Amino acid sequence: MKVCVFSTQKYDEQAFKQWSDPAIDWVFLSQKLDLVSAHGATGADAVCVFVNDQLDAPVLQRLKELGVRFIALRCAGFNNVDIPTATQLGLSVVRVPAYSPQAVAEHSVGLMLCLDRKFHKAYNRTRDNNFDLNGLLGFNLHGKTVGIIGTGRIGVAAVKILLGFGCRVLCVDPIKNPQMINMGASYVSLDELYPQADIISLYCPLTPDSRHLINAQSLEKMKDGVMLINTSRGALVDTKAVIKALKSAKIGYLGLDVYEQEADLFFKDLSDQIIADEVFQRLLTFPNVLITGHQAFFTAEAMAQISRITSDNLLQLQRGEPCPNVVG
Numbered sequence: 001m002k003v004c005v006f007s008t009q010k011y012d013e014q015a016f017k018q019w020s021d022p023a024i025d026w027v028f029l030s031q032k033l034d035l036v037s038a039h040g041a042t043g044a045d046a047v048c049v050f051v052n053d054q055l056d057a058p059v060l061q062r063l064k065e066l067g068v069r070f071i072a073l074r075c076a077g078f079n080n081v082d083i084p085t086a087t088q089l090g091l092s093v094v095r096v097p098a099y100s101p102q103a104v105a106e107h108s109v110g111l112m113l114c115l116d117r118k119f120h121k122a123y124n125r126t127r128d129n130n131f132d133l134n135g136l137l138g139f140n141l142h143g144k145t146v147g148i149i150g151t152g153r154i155g156v157a158a159v160k161i162l163l164g165f166g167c168r169v170l171c172v173d174p175i176k177n178p179q180m181i182n183m184g185a186s187y188v189s190l191d192e193l194y195p196q197a198d199i200i201s202l203y204c205p206l207t208p209d210s211r212h213l214i215n216a217q218s219l220e221k222m223k224d225g226v227m228l229i230n231t232s233r234g235a236l237v238d239t240k241a242v243i244k245a246l247k248s249a250k251i252g253y254l255g256l257d258v259y260e261q262e263a264d265l266f267f268k269d270l271s272d273q274i275i276a277d278e279v280f281q282r283l284l285t286f287p288n289v290l291i292t293g294h295q296a297f298f299t300a301e302a303m304a305q306i307s308r309i310t311s312d313n314l315l316q317l318q319r320g321e322p323c324p325n326v327v328g
């Protein structure tokens with residue numbers, strides 16, 4: 001089976017070579033999948049794509065014409081794939097629903113701790129022989145109220161960590177997980193969560209309903225100086241509204257691993273280029289904003305799981321066996 005891997009990074013190639021099934025012939029392309037680059041999949045049975053590859057109707061149509069039968073997402077989210085069109089075209093779509101929820105949960109809590117205790121500033125100060133503590137005052141996580149939006153795999157992993165810190169955890173999810181309640185977290189409505197939470201962290205998928213869930217109106221309902229963490233998908237947050245809230249100090253801390261327009265930025269070294277995205281550039285000017293470039297998933301354990309599950313998914317499709325990770 002020939003599989004064309006789009007948006008390949010060096011670490012993807014290493015992981016697939018080390019952990020996937022040798023029955024698969026991987027062809028690695030660095031380009032992002034779009035209508036222009038789709039021709040790279042000529043002769044392939046499948047394409048393997050990541051979060052910022054574009055799989056809208058014209059691209060799917062093109063892949064179908066090229067003879068592609070399977071689409072393997074090497075990630076959990078599938079908001080970048082037009083699933084109804086894929087189904088209509090008979091293209092099977094598979095994903096990796098869970099490779100390491102702990103990887104993302106731990107990263108999100110890492111962002112909380114770093115913003116709170118200002119590790120990023122301390123790191124630079126001590127390297128400059130500056131041991132002054134002024135400006136580094138943090139707060140205890142113990143006793144703080146954390147609002148969790150989305151209590152699926154990653155949300156649950158984050159709640160376990162936060163309960164360990166002694167936080168009070170309020171959750172919002174249309175599906176209530178009894179495990180959360182047994183552990184001591186409670187389910188509330190968004191309107192109850194916003195005014196109570198010192199920290200709000202997003203663990204829900206991006207859907208038409210959740211797009212810009214965090215907007216001017218929801219920000220208005222939050223505590224002054226709230227910490228907002230987003231490791232899920234950029235478009236859950238209206239970035240312009242967030243910038244206004246940072247300027248008015250409504251948001252006291254912002255930790256992002258994802259960004260609405262990240263497709264033009266993340267996973268590339270742009271250090272010698274001028275970034276044209278003024279919204280992103282503005283975000284970077286705030287001292288209380290910490291951004292990582294969609295790296296929450298990026299642990300050795302997660303990469304091994306992604307490679308193994310992606311190759312298992314594809315081989316199951318090829319053999320016509322039922323695959324539990326089919327989307328749509």
Ligand code: NAI
Nearest residue numbers: 077150151152153154172173203204205210231232296297
């Ligand atoms: P999951 O499917 O296990 O859980 C998602 C939960 O969100 C479900 O319980 C669902 O009922 C809930 N939900 C759906 N819409 C909601 C809404 N409007 N409000 C509140 N809850 C809602 O997903 P998992 O594995 O926990 O992943 C969550 C998200 O994390 C993914 O959709 C993906 O976007 C993101 N992610 C980010 C990564 C990164 O590297 N930054 C890596 C992997 C996932």
